[in-house]
Amino acid sequence: MAADFSVVLDELNTTLKSIEAVLRIDDMRNEIADLEQQAAAPDLWNDVEAAQALTSRLSYLQGDLRRVEELRSRLDDVALMHEMAEEEGDEATTAETERELTSIRAVIDELEVRTLLNGEYDSREALVTIRSEAGGVDAADFAEMLMRMYLRWAERHKYPTEVYDVSYAEEAGIKSATFAVKVPYAYGTLSVEQGTHRLVRISPFDNQGRRQTSFAGVEVLPVVEQTDHVDIPENEIRVDVFRSSGPGGQSVNTTDSAVRMTHIPTGIVVSCQNEKSQIQNRAAALRVLQARLLVVRQAEQRAEMDALKGEGSSWGNQMRSYVLHPYQMVKDLRTEHETGNTASVLDGEIDAFIESGIRWRRQQETVDAG
Template sequence: MAAVDFPAEIRDLRTTYGSIRDVTDVEALRATIRELSEQASAPDLWDDVDHAQQVTSRLSHAQGEAERIDRLGRQLDDLEVLVEMAEAAEGDERTETLAEAGRELEQLKAAMGQLEVRTLLSGEYDPREAIVTIRAEAGGVDAADFAEMLLRMYLRWSERHGYPTDVYDTSFAEEAGIKSATFKVAAPYAYGTLSVEQGTHRLVRISPFDNQGRRQTSFAGVEVLPVVAETDQVDIPENDLRVDVFRSSGPGGQSVNTTDSAVRLTHLPTGIVVSCQNEKSQLQNKAAALRVLQARLLERARAERQAELDALKGADAGSWGNQMRSYVLHPYQMVKDLRTDHEVGNTSGVFDGDIDGFLESGIRWRRQADRASA
């Protein structure tokens, strides 16, 4: 086993750490924490529940981000001290301390790499929260089941990171699984992080719904949109909307399935249709559906601007999101990203929300692709 050049490794880590602090703008982050803390301590904060939840969520995330950066700095200092102790020791103590320093180095490099990915999220909408829609595509009941597996995967990923989620709408399939689902991930940079998931996902397995036990390939589509901010100009005249109300379907608690509280909005100029049925009241469902519609119109406008720029540059815009990942459960176990070649064999872990490796490699791949096309 080759000896580790600890001084060189530590110098590289300090350079990376300095870049992370510069891009994150730690002083501005601390100023934001102070401002949000003052808002959170206001006695009338909870008079407006939605605003209060936004403030406390942003404060929690900012505090977590600051602590994460500070913790890495402390770990880097501790590693340097540990290496100095190893150099001063002799015999078995020296060997054991160097081994411990090696383990600490690898853990620190991994943690630093994860945080460094955040510095790559510099797109216009990357800091936004995300609205994610999953749809079953080709594959019949297997596709509907696969769509539900993906829904659970993303909700579990959010739960692992402590990100609040709000499921706006779920359309259940007749036999199993879902036709579609739309949910919000309420965390800063959720859009920038999850946007690399957009595209077609493919599942290969022995179908549990085929009584002959044949292998089945099914597909599900993932759409990721940024949540509309107050500064965005997304005006929707009432005359451009058709509002339909209906009774919610599928699993639900008291009042959910007993009144016409579900809302479907149709944007007449574009034909875009969104619905929400998971809130308790018709008013809440309409507000949630309107947020999704605004997000889709914002993305439509962004895509049109990008198409114009691509045409001016003569670029081939290409749909890199299509066929972006394969989940193979038979005849072997593997999940592979078809853009980055990142793959893992622990398929159950992936479906339980362990997708950070795919997200990080996707973000790095996208940055490289953006630079190549610039």
């Protein structure tokens, strides 16, 4: 067992060195020191949005650095403990060090996935939109289940979120919803969730108790930054205002503060009704519209590249199946990752699906590049 332990220890040491190189630990320390200095400025909160972005970035980098340093310390400690336990013939401590090494491996595997997020916009915050598709009231209910799943996932990780817009369906559930996940790398992480999700269950809305298949779509966009230069001329936008509405269509606001924004050249429509004022809703809607247009521009550039290479995208649209009847199973149709614990998945435990999706995407990119 000692030989196995040494082999695993060497593997993990090599992987952690690779992670430290990719994350550029020294550069990270320098950036943290610089951000800490900026965060100490007395006028920091004069610009609330800039201050929030700065403190969020600082907190994220500090967390990353702490994780790497703790892993390095744990690896050094477990190597020393194992060596001493072997010398003294202490079987209980030897077994404990082997359990610790297994635990360290799980954390290193998780951190390694983060180093695979090196796409152009992967480090951005994310805008997530969920829409009900085929399946009537069951699809609307499923869309709401997915929204809750992602918000619970963010809550588990202590990632801040902001709901911009919810359009409620008449009987139950939602027609659509848009929310932001405000943490670095949210886009790179959640972008593997994009696509069509399928639910199979006994419909709670069918008085004959028949099995129903319904669909919901998930769209993930990177939050636009100033460097993206997504400028939209005012004459290309039509803005309509209306009253916010809650479940069942009842008005939740006595003023016309909700905003619907239409980009005339493309026909893209976004709305925002969850902020307190029309000005805030207008700003949030503009952010979502800019993100959509950025992705349109990306798609056009990708299509040009594919045309040059003479090929199209090989990635399928339907990506995950949630079966609640006649058996319990959530299965990713791309990675083959699956679990029978459907309740925990719908309660936000989706990290294993996300990690396998990120690894799968990297494999696809490697194949396409080859």
